[in-house]
Amino acid sequence: MLKFLIPVAVMCVVGCSNGGGTARMDRLEKANDSLTMQVAALRPGLGEYMLSIQIHHNKLWFAGANGGWELAAFELDEIKEQLEKIPQVCGNRPEVKQLSMVDAPLAKVDSAIAHRDTAKFRQAFLLLTHTCNACHEAVHFGFNKIKVPADPMFSNQEWK
Ligand code: HEC
Structure with a gap:
């Protein structure tokens, strides 16, 4: 059994x-x-990353133009951080391949900040801004025209 x-x-x-x-x-x-x-x-879309980059681009300008170098370095890092996330999160967007065109201008801004050189900073920021637009044009989003900001996006922050 x-x-x-x-x-x-x-x-x-x-x-x-x-x-x-x-x-x-x-x-x-x-x-x-x-x-x-x-x-x-x-998952954030590419447009959401760009919006965040736009904010840091604005803050970067007022920090650098006012000699707030520590803040400028921080804002530049924030831009780089967002740019680094884009290929990981938005890798399905073909435009992402063009993103590296901002690397050289970013390095110029970085160097101007390191040398606390206001004239170089202004020049590098202008180049960076032109490159934002060069990419927008290359990927058919040329109607998103970025410029050197006239006013800070936020009134509740010190720039120096
Ligand atoms: C790949 C090349 C590329 C580069 C470099 C680039 N962008 Fe963009 N950007 C795009 C694309 C693509 C869009 C459209 C995103 C979408 O489909 O929502 C965009 C959209 C934008 C928008 C519109 C976002 C909105 O929803 O209103 C802003 C603002 C923007 N970019 C700012 C910037 C700034 C500032 C820089 C430079 C520091 C920059 N971009 C660099 C490709 C790029």
């Missing part, structure tokens, strides 16, 4: 655990699909 029962029990355990495993895999797959969809929905 025992000789008969043991194989039956083993069959049942193996069978049941296999069945359970498949159900578990299905559940995990569903959870994974749902998470993938949520991540896609929450």
Whole structure:
């Protein structure tokens, strides 16, 4: 009797655990699909990164123009951080390939800040701004024209 029962029990355990495993895999797959969809929905678009870059571009100008070099360095880093995230998060946008055209102007701004050189800063900022527009034109978003800001975006921050 025992000789008969043991194989039956083993069959049942193996069978049941296999069945359970498949159900578990299905559940995990569903959870994974749902998470993938949520991540896609929450992922910022390229336009959102650009809007954030626009804010830091504005702050960078007032910091540099007023000799707030520490703040200028911080704002420049913020721009670089946003630019670095774009290929990771918006890699599906073909325009991303052109992004590296701002690297050289950014390095010029970086150097002007390091040397606390206002004249060089103004020059480098202008070059950076022209390059923002050069990319916009290259990728058919030329109607987004960036310029040296006339006013700070925010009135509740010191620039020096
Ligand atoms: C890949 C080249 C590229 C570079 C370099 C670039 N941009 Fe953009 N920018 C884009 C694209 C593409 C869009 C349109 C995004 C979209 O589809 O929403 C855009 C849109 C924008 C917008 C409009 C955002 C909105 O929703 O109103 C602003 C502002 C902007 N960019 C600022 C900048 C600034 C400032 C720089 C330079 C520091 C810059 N961009 C550099 C490609 C670029």
